[in-house]
Amino acid sequence: MPKCELTHSNQLHQLLVSVSRHLYVQKNGLLKYQQKPLDVSFSNLKKSRKEHLVYYILRDALSGTFFLEITTSQAMIPLLEFLCLAWEKGPGKYIWGLPEQLSIPKGLAVEELREGLDALGVQVVLPASGFAAGVRVIRDIEDCLCYLMGRMSDHRPQVLNTRCKDKLYDYLLGLNHDEQYNKYEKWLGAIPEQGIRDVPDRETILLNFQETDEPVSGVLWLKTKKKMRFKVPTWEGDTWPLFDQDRYYRADDLVCDAYDIADRDVRIKYAWDALEISPYCVDAFNLLADESDLLDEKISFYDKAVCAGRLILGNEYIQTNAGHFWMIIETRPYMRALRGYADSLREAGRIDRAIDIYWELLRLNPNDNQGNRYILSACLLEVGRDQEMRLLMARYGDENTCFIAYDKTLWTYRVTGGANERSNMMLQEALGSNQCVPAYLLGEKAIPWRKPNYYGMGDENEAIIYASHSRKAWEQTPGALEWLKGKRVSSA
Structure with a gap:
């Protein structure tokens, strides 16, 4: 790629698709980090027995702002679908619009892609080296991702796009800094006088591209109607499976063992294994919430724990035994879930909802073995009730x-x-x-x-x-x- 002076935003975008050499998906659906680099690339990806993490990145060469999608080698995104996502304007986006030039790694620059981009008025350039292609951002993304995973307890790859990307953007784009260090502000400040080039609708874009007979680089399709989806746990669906008491007790025993284990990663694995056995295992959700340092994740897991607890006990049981909870052993996971949920909501600023739950805890157990009255008292004083x-x-x-x-x-x-x-x-x-x-x-x-x-x-x-x-x-x-x-x- 000949050197050119970069003077404005969207002058040159860099397309990067990379297979992680450290992160792969285990049989239980959770990501695992391997310190020793894996010998994997697009050239031998089909031969690998593992499901690897894959990064799709579109980066503005001048400012360094970028768009990211994270998936796995078994749920690859067609290149055109990714480019459409990257160029469209939308919430949570820090780059959009057609570029004048698009840098594409040689292995991806098939004739059908180049001809289609030319029809859109986008000139294809081939980077002379990985440095010129902007590959350093891949290392930065993976380092940041590994740090976030150390604070999370949900290590499923599909969660990374929903829970991690905003935090990745905040840190790597410097969104909380001034323009000197804020890559998005730098991109906005360097938009040319004629503005950002409009992006045609997806159907128009796709019409400019011919389908390739074979996948690009052996694994990446230019465009395809085939949809690849991640496995969705039963407790994230619209309906829960029938309750099986034997499976519930097996799952609960596994979580009890997990609390005695010193290794955090093993504790988290046990909790996920318990949910595979029974999605009604309230303390498995409680453990995952306890292990997370991310408030939105805590709230999500405690919410699931409360839901599972109510389904197990049933409304009639709750009303009949209200006033005697905690002394009834089987109610304790539900009580722990309610307390954790209320504490997390309070920390998130949703104090009115938290107060309602603390009152409910005292209704269920007036003896208050958990000390809920102390937190409720502080909350009531804080909001002047x-x-x-x-x-x-x-x-x-x-x-x-x-x-x-x-x-x-x-x-x-x-x-x-x-x-x-x-x-x-x-x-x-x-x-x-x-x-x-x-x-x-x-x-x-x-x-x-x-x-x-x-x-x-x-x-x-x-x-x-x-x-x-x-x-x-x-x-x-x-x-x-x-x-x-x-x-x-x-x-x-």
């Missing part, structure tokens, strides 16, 4: 814990008009329940990112957990932190 707080305190307000003592003190400060004899007395009682709390509420000590797994009454771990729940409510209450600081000093 004082009447509901009154109901909660009427039920649990006599409890001698720092969680109730401090939240009840803050609520009293609010509803009685600030510092007065009653609120001052309650604050002294709260300080007596745990003297470590003020330092975390006042910001004198930082709340650790990773919360303690256990605590004792009056100790620092209890203070950390309380402050992580309720600090926002204290900060939102005018004068409350100043009042707390003054009373702590006077009582010292």
